[in-house]
Amino acid sequence: MIHFDRENNVFHFFNEHISYVVYIDGFNRLETLYFGERLKDDRDVLQARTTANENLYLDKKMNLLTPYPGDFSPHSRLEYSDHGEMDKRDSPIVIRNENGSTYTAFEYVRHKIYHGIKPLPDLPSLDAPWKRDEPFYNRDHVDTAEFVFRDVTANLYLHEFISIYRDKDVIVKSFQVENKGKKVQLLRAFSLQLDLPTSDYYFHHFSGEQNRERKEHIEKISHSVLEIGSNYGRSSHQENPFCFLSEHENSYTDGEVIGFNLVYSGNWKMRLSPEPDRSLHIVYGISDEDFTWVLGKNESFYTPEAVLVYSHNGIDGMSQTFHRLIRENLMTAPHTESRPLLFNSWEGAYFYFTTDSLLEYADHAKELGVDLFVLDDGWFGKRDSDTSSLGDWTVNQEKIDLHRLIDHVHQLGMRFGLWFEPEMVSPNSELFRAHPEYVLGMGENKDWSSLTRSQLWLDFSSPVVIEAIHKQIHAILSEYSIDYVKWDNNRAMGEHFSNFYPAEKQGEITHRLTLGYFHLLGQLREEFPGVFFEGCASGGGRFDLGTLYFCPQIWCSDDTIGSMRATIQYDTSLGYPLSAISSHVSAALDDSYRTKVDVALFGTYGYEMNPTKLQDADKEELKRGSEIYRTYHHNVIQEGVLYHLADNDLYSSMISVSQDQSQAMALCFCKRTRPYSYQFTWKLRGLDPKKRYLCHLDHKTYSGEYLMKAGYHFCNDSYGEPLFQRGKTLLMILTESNY
Ligand code: DGJ
Numbered sequence: 001m002i003h004f005d006r007e008n009n010v011f012h013f014f015n016e017h018i019s020y021v022v023y024i025d026g027f028n029r030l031e032t033l034y035f036g037e038r039l040k041d042d043r044d045v046l047q048a049r050t051t052a053n054e055n056l057y058l059d060k061k062m063n064l065l066t067p068y069p070g071d072f073s074p075h076s077r078l079e080y081s082d083h084g085e086m087d088k089r090d091s092p093i094v095i096r097n098e099n100g101s102t103y104t105a106f107e108y109v110r111h112k113i114y115h116g117i118k119p120l121p122d123l124p125s126l127d128a129p130w131k132r133d134e135p136f137y138n139r140d141h142v143d144t145a146e147f148v149f150r151d152v153t154a155n156l157y158l159h160e161f162i163s164i165y166r167d168k169d170v171i172v173k174s175f176q177v178e179n180k181g182k183k184v185q186l187l188r189a190f191s192l193q194l195d196l197p198t199s200d201y202y203f204h205h206f207s208g209e210q211n212r213e214r215k216e217h218i219e220k221i222s223h224s225v226l227e228i229g230s231n232y233g234r235s236s237h238q239e240n241p242f243c244f245l246s247e248h249e250n251s252y253t254d255g256e257v258i259g260f261n262l263v264y265s266g267n268w269k270m271r272l273s274p275e276p277d278r279s280l281h282i283v284y285g286i287s288d289e290d291f292t293w294v295l296g297k298n299e300s301f302y303t304p305e306a307v308l309v310y311s312h313n314g315i316d317g318m319s320q321t322f323h324r325l326i327r328e329n330l331m332t333a334p335h336t337e338s339r340p341l342l343f344n345s346w347e348g349a350y351f352y353f354t355t356d357s358l359l360e361y362a363d364h365a366k367e368l369g370v371d372l373f374v375l376d377d378g379w380f381g382k383r384d385s386d387t388s389s390l391g392d393w394t395v396n397q398e399k400i401d402l403h404r405l406i407d408h409v410h411q412l413g414m415r416f417g418l419w420f421e422p423e424m425v426s427p428n429s430e431l432f433r434a435h436p437e438y439v440l441g442m443g444e445n446k447d448w449s450s451l452t453r454s455q456l457w458l459d460f461s462s463p464v465v466i467e468a469i470h471k472q473i474h475a476i477l478s479e480y481s482i483d484y485v486k487w488d489n490n491r492a493m494g495e496h497f498s499n500f501y502p503a504e505k506q507g508e509i510t511h512r513l514t515l516g517y518f519h520l521l522g523q524l525r526e527e528f529p530g531v532f533f534e535g536c537a538s539g540g541g542r543f544d545l546g547t548l549y550f551c552p553q554i555w556c557s558d559d560t561i562g563s564m565r566a567t568i569q570y571d572t573s574l575g576y577p578l579s580a581i582s583s584h585v586s587a588a589l590d591d592s593y594r595t596k597v598d599v600a601l602f603g604t605y606g607y608e609m610n611p612t613k614l615q616d617a618d619k620e621e622l623k624r625g626s627e628i629y630r631t632y633h634h635n636v637i638q639e640g641v642l643y644h645l646a647d648n649d650l651y652s653s654m655i656s657v658s659q660d661q662s663q664a665m666a667l668c669f670c671k672r673t674r675p676y677s678y679q680f681t682w683k684l685r686g687l688d689p690k691k692r693y694l695c696h697l698d699h700k701t702y703s704g705e706y707l708m709k710a711g712y713h714f715c716n717d718s719y720g721e722p723l724f725q726r727g728k729t730l731l732m733i734l735t736e737s738n739y
Contacts, residue, residue, distance in 0.1 A: 001166065002113050002143045005042060011111075011145055012042055013164040013171065018310045020164060020171050021045045022079055028107035030079040030147060030160065032195050035171070036256070037312050077195030077279065079160055080106060080149070080175075090271055090283045092190035093175060095295075097154050098182045106149035106158045113145045117163050117172060120302045122515050124263050124522075124549030126172060126329045131526055141166050142329075155181025165329075168321050171308040179295040185504075186293040190269075190285030191262065191306035199280035201245040201258075203272060204315075206571055210237050211559035213540040216571045216647075218249060221274055229269030229287050233457065233493020233513060234537055235544035241268050242544075242575035244309075244318060245280075251314040252644050253685075259309035259318040260284060261575060263330070265546030266514030267291070290496065292507025307545070315574065316643055316685075323577035323642060330545060331552040331580075333525065333533075339553065339579060339638060340371035340415060340532075341629055342606030344486075347560070347586045349610065351378035351385055355401045359408050364611035366412045368619065369626030372484055372606075373409045374417035375402075381429060386490075387454040390424045391431030393472035395480075406481050417484030417532075418476070422469050422520060423513075424455045424490065431468065432456075438465045440509070443497040450494035457493050460516030461509045462500040470520055477528050487521065487551065489537040514546070521550040534582060543572065553582045553604045560586035560608075562595040562727055566669035569602055570644065570652045578656060579638040584608045585622065591727045593618045595669075597625035598729035602637065602654065602667055605629045628665075632733065636665050643685040650674070650724065653682070661688040661704070662736040667729060674724035682730070683711035693734040701737045 003012040010033070013020040021034040023045075033045050083091035084103030096102050116139040119128035127139055144163040151158070159176040173192040199221045205228050206214035219226060228243065230236035241262040247255035262268055267287035274280055285303050293301055307325070311317030343365035345353065353361075362373050379400055381389025395402045409416045425432050425439060432439065439456040442449055459465045476482070496509045525533060535542060535551035539558035547554055557568045565583065572581055583603030585596040587610065600606070607622060614622070635658040645653040645666075655666035666684055687693065687704030694701050695712065702712065712732065714723055723730070 002145050002164065003042065004113065010042070010045060012039075012045060013143070013145070013162060014038055015164060015166050015169065017312075018164075018169045018171075019045070020162070022162070024108045025076070028149075029076075030108060030149075032077045032079055035194070035196070035258075035308075035310065077197065078193065079147075079162075080158065080193055081281075082106060089273060089275070089281045090193075092188070092193045092283050092285065093158060093177060093186070094188040094288070095156065095177070096185040096187055098184065101153075102187065103153060104156065105152045107152060109148050109150045111145055111147045113143065115140050115143055117142055117144055117305075118161070120174065120305065122518065123302060123304050124518060124546050125305050126263065126307070126325070128332065128549070130332055154184065155179070156184065165325070168325055169310045169317075170321060170325055171310070172305050173308065174305045175303045176300050177295060178300045179297060181297065183294060183296050186295055186301055188288040188291065189293065189301055189303050190283045190288070191303040192282070192284050192308075194282040194284075194308070196258075196280040196282070199274035199278050201247065201280070202249050203243065203245055204574075205243040206240040206575070208237055210538050210541065211557060211564065213237050213543065213557045213568050214240050214571045215567065216574065220249075221245075221272065221280065223274055225274075226272045227269065229267070231267045231287055231289050231510075232541070233266065233496070233510060234489060234542040235265050235268060235546070236492070237538070237541045240543060240575070241270075242322075243270065244315070244575075246315060248314070252316040253314040255312070255314050257311040257315055257318040259307075259311070259322060259575065261307045261322070261545050262304055263307065263545040263549065264304035264514065265517060265542055265544050267510050286511055290507065290510050293511070294504055294508070304546070319574050319644065320641055322575050326545065326548060326580065327577050327639075330549055333550065333552060338634055339604045340484075341369060341626060342372045342374060342417070342584070342604070343368070343370040343611070344374045344376055344584060344606060344608040346376035347584075347608040349376075349378075351383065353378065354399070355404055358400070358405050361611055362405070362409050362412060362414070364614075365607070366414060368607060368611065368622050369630065370414055370607065372415040372417055374419065374484060374486060375405070376419040376486065377421075377488075379418065388426045388428040390421055390426040390455050391429040391458070391469070393420065393469070393476055395476070402480055410481065415483035416481065417486060418480070418482050419486045419488060420473060421488040421490060422473060423458055423460055423517060425458050426455050427451070428454070435468070437499040438462075438468065440493070440496050440498060442495045452491040452494070455491055457491070457496075457513070459498050459500060459513075460520070461498050461512030462516075464500065466516050466520050470523060473524060474527065477524070477531065482531060484532045484534065485524075486534045486536055486555070489542055491538070492541070518546065518550070525550055540568070540572070543576070548576075548580055553580055555582045556603065560584060560588045560596065562588075562591035562599050562669065562729070563671060565599050566652050566671075567647065569599065570647050570654060573602075573642060573654070574644065578603055578640075578642060580604075582606070585625065587613075593621040595727055595729045597621055598667060598731040599669060601625060601628055601633070601665070601731070602656070604638075605633065628733070632663060632665055635659070636663050640664075641686055645683070645685065655684050655686055657686040661686070661691060664693070664734040666732040666734070670724045670726060670728045672724065673722075673726040675722060677722050677724040679713065679715040680723045681711040681713050682732070684708055687734070692737050692739065694737040694739075696733040696735070697730075701739050707734075
């Protein structure tokens with residue numbers, strides 16, 4: 001809900017739990033008065049205005065609040081800091097006018113309040129209709145205020161959109177820069193500014209590399225600027241756009257937490273600046289490195305949506321809100337209902353397969369209980385290694401009879417999926433030989449240079465290049481009966497000069513590449529509504545809300561070793577629902593199949609190994625996994641509520657509970673061997689204290705209250721061997737019992 005107090009110029013965004021309050025001050029700026037737990041009495045919020053205290057002097061030009069004119073004192077907390085005045089905090093939007101000046105001063109002119117969120121042109125957005133050209137329609141579970149500001153020096157308008165969900169503690173923000181005057185250049189176009197009254201927070205962010213994605217790091221904010229982001233052309237392995245601030249260092253249940261994410265997949269940046277008065281100034285959005293955008297007369301630029309989640313119940317309060325938001329308001333594509341148990345050819349066959357070997361794989365996969373058989377890399381062009389053929393999306397008829405394989409898979413009652421890497425080209429390909437100008441490079445008369453995994457980025461900023469790829473994929477999806485597509489992206493962006501744009505527009509390329517990715521995904525998704533798209537980027541290099549809008553699940557990491565996986569999935573699940581986290585059991589040698597199955601069950605489950613080489617005991621283990629998946633995945637993992645119990649040097653543990661609290665699955669993964677550890681008390685959360693549960697480990701029943709207050713007690717007698725052995729898992733399934 002949004003309440004506008006006309007007399008006092010105050011806008012109160014609120015739902016049952018939270019309030020966000022902004023105020024048009026005497027200088028026509030939008031001040032941020034409050035963000036936090038719900039305020040019930042509207043009269044209070046006025047007290048937070050900068051100009052509330054008559055003894056203070058507000059110098060508009062200086063944006064200073066002082067007891068005396070000219071004195072130095074803190075800035076007001078604003079929705080938007082002008083650039084080029086005395087407020088030296090980062091402005092979210094920086095614009096160079098035709099005369100070279102970067103001074104802007106935006107003043108409020110009008111606003112409107114409506115139901116729903118307007119889908120952003122060319123960008124994925126929350127609650128967007130399934131087909132992009134469907135008209136915007138009102139939705140009454142979310143309300144938006146659109147503020148319009150006019151620059152005092154140029155004919156430029158800034159629109160700020162602030163939305164609040166009624167049923168979730170979520171604020172969504174974005175900007176539109178509208179040019180009604182002479183041509184200007186955007187130098188920065190972030191999605192939000194957030195000024196918080198204190199910087200007394202811990203900052204949690206998720207950094208890593210390939211095979212080590214999204215490790216949580218916690219920094220106490222002190223006096224220096226913190227900055228995270230990506231300029232890899234994708235959201236990246238190195239940092240994830242999901243991050244959060246917490247009052248307590250690491251409490252899942254208590255204290256204030258503010259979570260951030262961006263509905264975007266390209267270069268991004270967040271900068272947190274503690275101010276001298278200990279307030280915290282945050283800007284967040286598309287990275288301003290390698291970014292400029294020419295805005296002609298009557299053109300607009302839209303920034304992606306930035307999502308803010310507020311919790312006063314610790315980290316899990318935030319985490320669960322993100323999960324619900326992503327599941328209910330972002331993944332609007334069909335196919336989100338039930339996730340197939342998947343078999344992927346990659347880690348078993350790599351590039352080395354024949355039609356017959358894959359037919360045999362399919363038979364074995366069926367025996368394991370698989371629903372969807374996926375043929376990964378190597379089926380097209382002349383691709384028998386990673387050195388050729390990206391860009392030539394025609395079936396290698398000499399290598400594989402794809403129709404025969406698909407028919408066989410379908411006859412076995414499984415669905416069929418195929419791998420693509422649409423944004424890339426191999427120098428050794430027909431496409432590259434015919435169109436070397438289709439790749440991103442260093443600029444005129446210079447060769448393309450950085451070659452990674454023997455491949456180059458196609459220039460997806462150009463509709464011509466996108467169409468060349470679209471035509472080929474469209475032909476494959478039309479000719480073959482394909483139910484699923486895995487969309488991969490196996491190198492970071494290097495050079496980003498485009499042969500299709502003039503010099504002044506080269507700064508637009510990195511953003512245009514991301515728009516091109518969204519465009520082709522969106523187009524194919526609409527043309528083939530029966531096809532399920534899954535995201536991937538060398539494992540989890542593009543695990544973000546932009547991709548999740550199109551692909552309801554993303555391959556989380558190429559690392560399938562239990563110990564790595566357990567941490568990657570645990571940390572990823574702080575911001576993303578388990579149903580988004582694609583996790584497979586592989587033949588990785590480090591762990592037993594028991595461990596790998598237990599860990600992979602906490603995600604969208606699948607297998608990738610040579611199934612013809614499995615030992616009988618291992619097959620039984622996998623069948624056990626398939627059975628658990630079929631029985632509990634939908635209610636407990638996909639639609640359930642996730643609680644993080646602990647992630648310390650000894651073990652990591654979480655529990656997912658069905659919405660009706662009748663079923664639960666708890667996982668404990670041991671990271672370090674403790675030779676004499678024969679007992680362990682496992683305190684659970686999220687159960688119904690009044691219900692009794694049958695514990696599938698010992699076939700005894702316990703009340704939810706007991707399991708949450710006293711905890712489940714393992715000891716030598718009940719388990720037989722030391723519990724804390726590195727790489728070992730405890731998987732507890734609980735089902736409601738009448739006894
Ligand atoms: C990287 C992916 O993460 C793997 O699963 C596999 O699809 C390979 N690419 C294929 O090249």
